Amino acid sequence: MRQNLRVNGARLWSRLQRLAEEGARPDGGVCRLALSDADKAGRDLVVQWMRELGLTVTIDAIGNVVGVRRGEEDGAPVMIGSHIDTVATGGRYDGALGVLGGLEVIETLNDAGVVTKRPLAVAFFTNEEGARFQPDMFGSLVFTGAMALETALTSVSIDGRKAGEELKRIGYGGDAPVGKPNVHAYVELHVEQGPTLEAEGFAIGAVEGVQGISWTEFTLTGQANHAGTTPMRMRHDAGYVAAAIAVHARRIADELGGDQVATVGALTLSPNLVNVVAERALMTIDLRNTDNERLKQAEARLMSFAVKAAAGEGVTLEARSLARFDPVPFAPHLVARVEAIAKAFDLPVKRLPSGAGHDAQMLAAICPACMIFTPSAGGISHNIAEYTKPEDIAAGADVLLRLVTELAE
């Protein structure tokens, strides 16, 4: 019986569109920055839905909201979660899909009269995006005990407000305890935010883990010189070294292969004039891999090349780490189940890494966790044009339903 359960895709789609009205932008996108008035309106709506579905709602001191559905037995719930905050030019699906997908799972089980052995929970975490407060994902960080509550409460927003004050103002500073989570397993349904599934014709992504991230800033200092009067052999061209490093970063990604990506997204020359050899180049290198050993290899090869290239040109190199996070692998047995369930539903499925961060990576530290990806049209996210087809959303929610009911037995 439970094997045949399917979600109501139209109902889930309708909830997604309804939530998008809170913080709706005139251009069709959504601006629901964490702990803003729009976020409060979105929270109120989701909490109302949770209560209508019979969930017991608790709110903790950093504003994370958890709605619990009782099981046949007590104990740690199987949690479905994500976030409902957005970036300023956000879309309708990033985050919202995981939360409202969870509600759709609950409603489907309610309609079918199914009570799972373990409790189920649907959660949304505060400030996943980090678009209003730093750091991003402080809700799930505090929830799992990886960050002190006080640190998050005193975070100051881009508009100069403390998170603690904003929580109080919108009425979402609750009394549920933080830092001692009791979760049996965690599953997050999310849009891919990348182009792979759509481009390759897959409906479901079985997410193997979140890529480790290494951000480095290089400051190269050479000598400003006249582009006409300075022979090539006498140059100390910071711009040339920066370009050589950018080209080499691509080569490293190509040679390491697999999930390795490398991006030089920011590069600024000075004085930045057509006829002056650049004295200074400021550049960033973003390296990511799900395999920490390969990520370290990429970092080492990049640094070795940069040091050599700078020395060869008589340019000084200063390197500064801007961010470094180890990869987070998801529970292999859960990844395998996502894959198997999708296949059972005849949904084309691909294992892939997540290139972006998600609350699931915090939950992975305290319980078996995994993610299910649905395709993003054109790979576009953090953009008002973000879109996922209704049938893909329904398919993702079906996989979510099957997986959490299995886990709750």
Place this chain on the structure above:
Amino acid sequence: MRQNLRVNGARLWSRLQRLAEEGARPDGGVCRLALSDADKAGRDLVVQWMRELGLTVTIDAIGNVVGVRRGEEDGAPVMIGSHIDTVATGGRYDGALGVLGGLEVIETLNDAGVVTKRPLAVAFFTNEEGARFQPDMFGSLVFTGAMALETALTSVSIDGRKAGEELKRIGYGGDAPVGKPNVHAYVELHVEQGPTLEAEGFAIGAVEGVQGISWTEFTLTGQANHAGTTPMRMRHDAGYVAAAIAVHARRIADELGGDQVATVGALTLSPNLVNVVAERALMTIDLRNTDNERLKQAEARLMSFAVKAAAGEGVTLEARSLARFDPVPFAPHLVARVEAIAKAFDLPVKRLPSGAGHDAQMLAAICPACMIFTPSAGGISHNIAEYTKPEDIAAGADVLLRLVTELAE
């Protein structure tokens, strides 16, 4: 007798320092923008010196000033020239050396009682730098007939004034004819403005010509994408293509060798963020060579690579020529004489191109012309720190003296 004539280096040095007082900057540099009050003061001083030395001064309609010393015979004079305008953060020697070096030649001949067969002339041309009016060198362009007087007179300065009005205001709109120059030969003594002579231990540069210049702007348009979620094979990274072109520009210069230089001085990415693949790159490529065929080769190789690199990445390429000037070779027999005279004086001499533009390239269109370079400390010019040692300045003026007395026989 004339073979043994030497300039008075101390007197020349003293005039250079005195002229630097007009438009002096508090930091030791000079700001004597064309047709400004400071330029007027500098002009008045040089004209006064010309008259004190017995020269007959004429001023033409674009403000070029020519002081003529009679020869034994009438006819076209051998002209020594340069400019006295500076950039806003200029030094004391760029331009001034050629003009005051000319006056020193005159005074040395006066002192020795030498009258040359042909007349001699010392000239300074208006707005060589182009720091206040566009285009640069419009004085010598009008003088030689390469530009219509009206075009130059209606040029509007960076502070919104017409050149014609400024000439009238400072009293340097004269009545000498333009566009029909009568010059037997032209010699310009100038600081190198590059590092080669100093770095390689030469006192004199025998300038073979002015490099041809090719400036191209590339606009590369790809697709902004998430640096984590977009696999390498799906990228359209405008920044990567720009970097590859910059690296290839260096390779072209290395492979062509000789005088070929290549510079990517300006490169701007957008959105220029650490974690976003660049959608757009705007870059300039500055190619220069004294050999026009090789310069064309460099241009063709660059364009061929850029087109291929952009296509390979699925990035569109727009190319726009910002400037293109053919090389200007100086009269070979004059270049050879500079070299020979320097050697006769036991001055280490090197043939080299000029990477910067000079009035001499305009004069080269109407008479045999050449330039003599003196070393620039650290290759620095267009900078308050511009410096050339007194003994190098005296050596350059000695070569100038010998060459013009030869040419005036």
